Amino acid sequence: MCGIVARIGRGNATETLLSSLESLEYRGYDSAGIAVQNGSGVKVHKCSGEVSDLKSSLDHEPHGNMGIGHTRWSTHGPPTDENAHPHTDSAGDVAVVHNGVIENYDELKAELQENGHEFESDTDTEVIPHLIDEYRSETDDTETAVRRAVDTLEGSYAIAAIVDGEEAVYAVRKGSPLVLGLGADEWYLASDVPAFLDHTDEVIYLEDGDVVVLEPDSYRLTDAEGTPVERSVETVDWDPEDAGKGEYDHYMLKEIHNQPSSLANTIDGRVDDGEISLEEFPPGTFADVDTVQFVACGTSYHAALYGSQLLRSAGVRTDVIRASEYETATGPVDENTLVVAVTQSGETADTLDAVRKGADRGGRTLAVTNVVGSTIARESDDALYIRAGPEVGVAATKTFSSQAVTLALLTQRLAEDVPEASPPGDQAEMLETLADLPAHVETILESTHAEELAREYLGSESYFFIGSGLGHPVSLEGALKFKEITYEHAEGFAAGQLKHGPLALVTEESPIFAICTGNADGKTKTNAIEAQSRGAPIIAVGSADNPIADVAETTLEIPDTHPVWAGLLANVQLQLVSYHAADLLERPIDKPRNLAKSVTVE
Numbered sequence: 185m186c187g188i189v190a191r192i193g194r195g196n197a198t199e200t201l202l203s204s205l206e207s208l209e210y211r212g213y214d215s216a217g218i219a220v221q222n223g224s225g226v227k228v229h230k231c232s233g234e235v236s237d238l239k240s241s242l243d244h245e246p247h248g249n250m251g252i253g254h255t256r257w258s259t260h261g262p263p264t265d266e267n268a269h270p271h272t273d274s275a276g277d278v279a280v281v282h283n284g285v286i287e288n289y290d291e292l293k294a295e296l297q298e299n300g301h302e303f304e305s306d307t308d309t310e311v312i313p314h315l316i317d318e319y320r321s322e323t324d325d326t327e328t329a330v331r332r333a334v335d336t337l338e339g340s341y342a343i344a345a346i347v348d349g350e351e352a353v354y355a356v357r358k359g360s361p362l363v364l365g366l367g368a369d370e371w372y373l374a375s376d377v378p379a380f381l382d383h384t385d386e387v388i389y390l391e392d393g394d395v396v397v398l399e400p401d402s403y404r405l406t407d408a409e410g411t412p413v414e415r416s417v418e419t420v421d422w423d424p425e426d427a428g429k430g431e432y433d434h435y436m437l438k439e440i441h442n443q444p445s446s447l448a449n450t451i452d453g454r455v456d457d458g459e460i461s462l463e464e465f466p467p468g469t470f471a472d473v474d475t476v477q478f479v480a481c482g483t484s485y486h487a488a489l490y491g492s493q494l495l496r497s498a499g500v501r502t503d504v505i506r507a508s509e510y511e512t513a514t515g516p517v518d519e520n521t522l523v524v525a526v527t528q529s530g531e532t533a534d535t536l537d538a539v540r541k542g543a544d545r546g547g548r549t550l551a552v553t554n555v556v557g558s559t560i561a562r563e564s565d566d567a568l569y570i571r572a573g574p575e576v577g578v579a580a581t582k583t584f585s586s587q588a589v590t591l592a593l594l595t596q597r598l599a600e601d602v603p604e605a606s607p608p609g610d611q612a613e614m615l616e617t618l619a620d621l622p623a624h625v626e627t628i629l630e631s632t633h634a635e636e637l638a639r640e641y642l643g644s645e646s647y648f649f650i651g652s653g654l655g656h657p658v659s660l661e662g663a664l665k666f667k668e669i670t671y672e673h674a675e676g677f678a679a680g681q682l683k684h685g686p687l688a689l690v691t692e693e694s695p696i697f698a699i700c701t702g703n704a705d706g707k708t709k710t711n712a713i714e715a716q717s718r719g720a721p722i723i724a725v726g727s728a729d730n731p732i733a734d735v736a737e738t739t740l741e742i743p744d745t746h747p748v749w750a751g752l753l754a755n756v757q758l759q760l761v762s763y764h765a766a767d768l769l770e771r772p773i774d775k776p777r778n779l780a781k782s783v784t785v786e
């Protein structure tokens with residue numbers, strides 16, 4: 185997974201390319217590069233490291249009205265200068281940036297080498313400019329050469345290319361995202377909308393097989409066969425400010441603080457007079473569903489666990505499967521199975537693969553995602569958007585909250601529709617209290633002592649998170665967040681499982697965060713006390729009168745609410761603890777080592 189950008193229009197492209205790449209760094213930050221066309225050849229500038237390293241390596245602003253750019257998350261070859269994109273053919277006439285994986289690059293490379301092409305990198309991508317060059321020598325037409333080149337590729341790609349002497353950008357998409365931005369007098373291409381949101385909100389989401397040729401005054405869109413295609417122009421309703429860091433030191437902190445508003449957006453119009461109103465899914469939509477299978481990864485998997493507990497308690501047969509394990513872990517699937525893919529980005533390769541397999545087996549598919557136009561939204565039978573707004577920090581925060589709320593609402597619709605299921609008795613109360621959730625998050629943000637607590641326990645051996653019922657997915661999420669950005673050892677457990685092994689790790693140097701939701705807290709308390717008697721400090725995360733408050737060192741307090749929402753509030757406190765611990769440890773919070781926001785390789 186990587187981010188690619190391209191821009192053509194009037195004026196210099198370099199500044200736009202660099203700032204676009206900064207907006208896409210969440211997709212990878214191992215290396216960065218640009219190539220611009222300036223009438224005296226294609227100039228490539230690239231280096232290992234972040235976009236800021238690329239910027240400081242430029243001793244002048246490269247000039248050209250068109251160019252391409254790339255920010256990399258390494259798959260083939262280490263993050264070196266040589267492996268950074270753009271890659272070129274031997275003469276340096278064709279420059280290419282690529283997001284995806286070329287599976288048959290070994291054999292293509294061998295053939296090209298036999299024909300005299302010289303390679304400089306370990307990447308799979310480098311075969312592409314050489315192929316374009318090879319076919320350009322057989323035809324005068326670069327578009328034809330690009331088509332012939334991609335015809336030989338196996339794998340997934342979003343590619344943008346520029347060629348010496350041509351005022352054009354050529355781009356193709358198959359299996360990796362690519363969006364065309366239509367500016368007033370310039371065109372953009374990018375892996376994701378935030379790259380050009382400062383310039384335009386008019387976009388075309390390209391389809392697999394689409395080939396685009398951008399020229400300064402026009403663009404041409406054709407399908408894989410070369411037939412002109414019309415794609416609808418959509419207006420993105422994300423505010424450019426949503427995609428920036430604003431007054432915050434880190435995107436993660438901004439996104440934690442954005443939750444009152446992102447949650448309000450998620451809920452807006454979906455609960456009407458005590459009834460669920462999911463515009464896309466009127467009552468009866470799921471009348472033929474008898475089993476729900478959730479597939480997801482990482483934080484989205486934890487949100488799916490949250491949703492699945494609610495669904496089971498409403499009497500719907502439910503499985504939750506880690507998307508990467510779908511092949512071996514799935515039970516029977518038929519036309520009455522609803523396969524629900526939960527994915528913020530809508531591009532996670534494991535999740536896409538699982539949902540495709542579910543569809544192949546006859547299941548009906550539903551994407552619960554944040555990104556309109558994402559691959560999963562387009563490939564699934566239906567999509568339900570979590571409406572959290574752009575999330576840039578690699579650590580998922582506001583999207584977890586919005587996913588969990590969206591799934592809770594979906595649960596209600598399913599429970600009403602699925603024969604023999606029934607919404608929980610306290611549905612009215614649950615929906616009524618949902619309206620207060622954004623304000624409750626605000627209260628936490630204003631009153632939390634998470635920073636002080638993070639400081640107090642800094643340097644501990646391990647950090648454990650326990651919870652029961654809906655507290656369990658929150659314990660897993662709390663631990664994932666903590667380890668992901670602090671690099672400290674953290675684990676989450678169902679509270680009752682502590683004594684079945686993990687208790688051996690518990691010492692006075694391992695603080696335990698005990699999550700209380702107001703439901704199933706008895707087990708959490710018993711197990712917290714057992715750990716405490718082995719010396720572990722206990723931090724309760726729950727309402728002021730949570731049952732662990734009287735034995736805990738301290739409570740990270742959440743406002744009183746329905747148990748279904750309490751876990752989400754506890755999670756906000758845990759997000760803050762992780763954030764402050766990582767900040768005190770001076771970790772690169774928005775770009776944790778070895779990670780990237782959307783993982784588009786299996």
Ligand code: M6R
Binds near residue numbers: 578668783
């Ligand atoms: O885009 P997705 O929701 O499909 O991403 C799934 C995981 O890669 C993601 O949730 C990851 O675990 C988070 N970055 C953790 O904070």
